[in-house]
Amino acid sequence: MxxxxxxxxxxxxxxxxxxxxxxxxxxxxxxxxxxxxxxxxxxxxxxxxxxxxxxxxxxxxxxxxxxxxREAACDVVRRQRLWEVFLYEHLHIEWAKLYELACSLEHATAPEVTEALAAFLDDPKFCPRGNPIPAADGTFQPLDGHPLSTASVGETMEVLAINATTTDVLKYLQERGILPGQTIRVLEAAPLQGPLTLKVGEKEVALGLSLAEFVIVKTE
Amino acid sequence: MxxxxxxxxxxxxxxxxxxxxxxxxxxxxxxxxxxxxxxxxxxxxxxxxxxxxxxxxxxxxxxxxxxxxREAACDVVRRQRLWEVFLYEHLHIEWAKLYELACSLEHATAPEVTEALAAFLDDPKFCPRGNPIPAADGTFQPLDGHPLSTASVGETMEVLAINATTTDVLKYLQERGILPGQTIRVLEAAPLQGPLTLKVGEKEVALGLSLAEFVIVKTE
DNA sequence: TGGAATAATAAGGTCAGCCATAACATTTTG
DNA sequence: CAAAATGTTATGGCTGACCTTATTATTCCA
Missing domain, CATH: 1.10.10.10 (Winged helix-like DNA-binding domain superfamily/Winged helix DNA-binding domain)
Structure with a gap:
């Protein structure tokens, strides 16, 4: 430890x-x-x-x-994501604000609080943004996915996680329905690092490449 | 606000x-x-x-x-004591550690989290140390009590709250049964700022005056 | 291969919140 | 009322984590 x-x-x-x-x-x-x-x-x-x-x-x-x-980092990330779960599941805090609010709490969390919190939350494996929560023993299974920015035209994928942290970016993605669990398809990729055109649910959405980097997807 | x-x-x-x-x-x-x-x-x-x-x-x-x-201070104290309630009631953290652990969290708590937490906890009025929790609108009803250090020999009192903050002091008092709700009696007060001799439950306890300052009591 | 982009290093600055030491002022107390 | 306790002010110092500006080194790419 x-x-x-x-x-x-x-x-x-x-x-x-x-x-x-x-x-x-x-x-x-x-x-x-x-x-x-x-x-x-x-x-x-x-x-x-x-x-x-x-x-x-x-x-x-x-x-x-x-x-x-790595060990220290996993510990930090564990705290961060556990708080995200708590804020979302129990305090019903707005999804887009979770990261920022949990971030402050994370820095202030003693080990015994972390573990008590994990127990209280029933040892969740993922945060509301879809990212895996490192285990207490430091083991950490990264997602088996890749950034949407590397997807090719025609691919249909499931959104596994949103890797963004700032509230404005999270809100932007949320407003466009780009959330964990959602299925999306790349309709078009503009040249010269231009935006992707996506099918998200029923809607068509244009998404800049740098934002697409935050979206972790798995090809179906 | x-x-x-x-x-x-x-x-x-x-x-x-x-x-x-x-x-x-x-x-x-x-x-x-x-x-x-x-x-x-x-x-x-x-x-x-x-x-x-x-x-x-x-x-x-x-x-x-x-x-x-005063307004700012009540806000800070509200956060502190709400966290104490959460840590105690839901995470089952050791009583003596509540203040210190809640203190760190307090500094990291945004207003919306404070209020969501209060709602989650069902608007508690007292923290586990017996101190009143200021209301969201800033109103704050201090306890109607006085420090044990000012009590006189023979008095029988109820402990309303423990005003100490450090884990070691809280632990010391806890070990001697000096906790909110407890009834105590002053058997003797040594001269020259000497210790008090108390009847706490069935036991006799000697308590230094400076520690007795942390114990808020109400004469019955 | 040469220029652009990126990275490294150096020097000096800011800011909050502490510290120590020392001199001086005021209040309390015996 | 004098000495002790407490409080005030001044000076200078430290630390962590930033900043700017400027120079130099390396890597990448066309």
Whole structure:
């Protein structure tokens, strides 16, 4: 079990690493973008986290989690997603706000509260955005899916999860019916990184590629 | 409704002001002691909070909340105590740890979560330590009681609330059966600020005066 | 292969909320 | 009423996590 005292900022970096792909090498730029800091700041912070043994940074290549970092990160993500479940299922908080509200709570949650919460919620396996919840022992089964942005025209898919975090993006997707469980089909992909045209339920929806990255789908 | 963004530290100062007596003039020293900072730091911070219009400081006399400060403080205390109820009633967290664990959560709680939580808990009026929970509209009915430290020999009283916050103090009192609802009698008060000897249930308990300050009682 | 994009590094700045030390003011108390 | 306790103010310092600006290094791609 992890015994480290992670700062709030550290937790955000770790969480971002998981959200950008648990085992991926992530560029400083992408990390900075996700965390809304400048690349220079991300670089500094990555050095600090490297010093703490949480991740490794290969200059000009990118960043990846160490085993220690992965463990800590899973713990953080577990807390985050458990709170999402609680806020949604029991407090009936608006779907699009779950991430942001759960995020603040996550940073403030002691291990015993995490586990008591998990028990209270009956050990849920997925958060309301469709993402898997790491287990108490640190095991974590990433989704068997891929971003909608990599889908090809004609494909019919099921939305597994929404990987976005900001309320506005979540609201945007929700308003268009792009939610976990939904079936969608790619009707058209505009050239030059243009938007996708999707069939979502009965409706046709245009979706920019960068938004499509947040939508994790599984081809049926 | 309060619209200010209060820092965590600010919230702790406001909370301490309520806990030391909503309408009392509190000395910098007492505040510093409760918050575990040096008097110099408390002084600085009090100046900052004064600048924000949350409290007034009369040099050499003490500090008291302004109306604005009282409103903000009640809000903070409401969140704190609602979380205590949740942690106790639903997550079955150890009584003595409630304050500390709820404290972290409190700082991370958005207004909509507070109100959804209150509804979920069915608008409780008291926290597990016996303290009243301020209402959503800011009204707050302090307890009609006084600290055990001011009781006189022979008095029989009911414990209304425990005003302590640290886990060790709460645990100490719990171990001696000094809990809300309990009836106690002062058998003896040692001179020179010495300890009280109490009858708690069947047992005799010695309790230092400074601990007795945390025990709010009502003479029967 | 050379220019664009991306990344790294350096230097210096900000801000909140603490700390210590020290000098000085006021209040309480014995 | 004097000494002790308490409170105030000033100065300077620290830390974490950001920021900007500027220079330099590397990688990617056309």
């Amino acid at each position: 992890s015994l480290l005292q992670l700062s709030e900022s550290t937790e955000m970096y770790l969480k971002a690493m998981v959200e950008l792909g648990l085992s991926n090498v992530v560029s400083i730029g992408r990390l900075a973008e996700r965390l809304n800091v400048t690349p220079v700041s991300a670089n500094e912070m990555v050095r600090r986290l490297g010093d703490q043994g949480l991740l490794t940074h290969t200059p000009y290549k990118g960043v990846s989690l160490t085993d220690k970092g | 309060s619209l200010l963004q209060l820092s965590e530290s600010t919230e702790m100062y406001l909370k301490a002001m309520v806990e030391l007596g909503l309408s009392n003039v509190v000395s910098i020293g007492r505040l510093a002691e409760r918050l575990n900072v040096t008097p110099v730091s408390a002084n600085e911070m009090v100046r900052r909070l004064g600048d924000q219009g949350l409290l007034t400081h009369t040099p050499y006399k003490g500090v008291s909340l302004t109306d604005k400060g």
